[in-house]
Amino acid sequence: MTTVLTRSFFGLMALFLAMPIIVIAGVALNEKKTLAFPPQGLSADWYLSVFTDEGWRSALMNSVLVAAVAAAISVAIALPLAWFLWRRVAPWARLVEVIGFSPFILPPVITALGALSFWATTGFYGQPWTVVISHGIFFVSLPLVTITLGFATIDREIIEAGMTMGADDKTLLKTVIFPLIRPYVISGFAFAFVLSLNEYIVAYMTVGFTLETIPIKVFNALRYGYTPTMAAVSVFFILVAIAVFGLVARFGDLPKLLGAWSEGEKD
């Protein structure tokens, strides 16, 4: 009885989460330029148009490029910060950590409006690279969480042993510490990458009128003229997210990254 209830509850939630995605996946199969569901006539053209249409392809390129560099910046900030917090006793450094987390906890419009004020004041408003920096800052918290977790798993005795054998900080970092935290660095990068791909408001307030990313282009299409391509590109984005998180799970311990005990640790 309870298992039946549990199963139907899970089934219902799966349906709730999947429903919008199923509909847009279907809508993008329409033969004509309409958003009908079930689709009228089947065609893969709209899916292909994400790559063949000049405008959508360049928006896709912009998004991927911004996300890749922004995620790298996030990691470049989070990694030395997490290392310092792990290595040193310095209570004031917690303040830097809190600042790193705040853009993610506060409502996103605040970071967006701050970025807009900053780039407008410094005269760089609209420059394509501004969004890369603002995204890099916006998503620092993700690699910061994963890398901090990575450091917490390192047994300090191992490092102690290395030091006894005469290794200095640099050697230890390169040969012991970095290999141990590498999976956490990669998953931090992956989280920041996927979220930057999908981010709208910060991108819009920094480069909304000069550089089109996919979320900006989808929003513009929503206002000024629907096309099934926007459904196709949304499906594509969902698949990218699933693939990236799937890879993180494949090569790491996803439940542990999200706060569960490690496998076997509990029992």
Next chain:
Amino acid sequence: MRRSPPQKLTDYLPIAFPAAMLGLFFVVPFAIMVAVSVFKRVPGGFYEPAFTLANYARFLSPFFGEVLVFSLFLAAFVSAICLLIGVPFTYLLTRLRRGNQVVWLIALLGVLSLSEVIIGFSWSTLLSRTAGLSNLFVWLGLMDRPQSWTPSFGAVLTGLVYQAFPYTVLVLYPAFSRLDPSLMEAARTLGSSPIRAFLNVVLPAMRTTLLATSIIVFIFALGAYLLPQILGRPQHWTLSVLVTDQAIYQSNMPFAAAMAVFLVMASLALVGLSVAISGRKGAGQ
């Protein structure tokens, strides 16, 4: 390696870059925003340095009051629904085999990372007359003819719950997956039904976590900037939407900044509250 206080100047080197980046590109922008909030708006789209509280005085208008009350009400409603579904869901999720948990976590992360633009677009399609759910209901014989369910309050609420549900589950996940299973076993041995044991043993044990989570989800819902705009009518706009609207479309940066400062204050107060609640739990253990 034992943790030691930094001694030489080079010991500070690792934190120099993170501190500089966060200072320059987060703290400084934030300070500029606070400054702009007391600047004077110049008709034509810009602002000039001044010290005026006029932007804050606009908070006293009935219009702003309505938006504020609606935003808080909506966020509280979303948070309540998400917890109501999310708590039993997360509990059951953490009881699944680890492999199944991973599949669910990937799906939840996938939905969570979706752009608000994409969520808004999908739900507006799903609730539309031409492609929506109502067609399915007509086909099943539950309705006479298809209907459009968007824009409406229900659509805004559904979209927000869709967006906040994965977040709720992921915030609850660590606490629930670390919950001692022997608690539940003891209750079961003493003759409780699983549902009774969940209600009378698990939930009270998680009280502080639930309270802190409801606040975190509340702030998350308060931050939605597009869904009320895509799925709702102007009377369903929230503070976050209004900030965007004032900054971009009305070109009134000082007023937008003042509202953003207000939003920060409200969020910080709530974060403080949630930290205090979680902290008390730590002290009690």
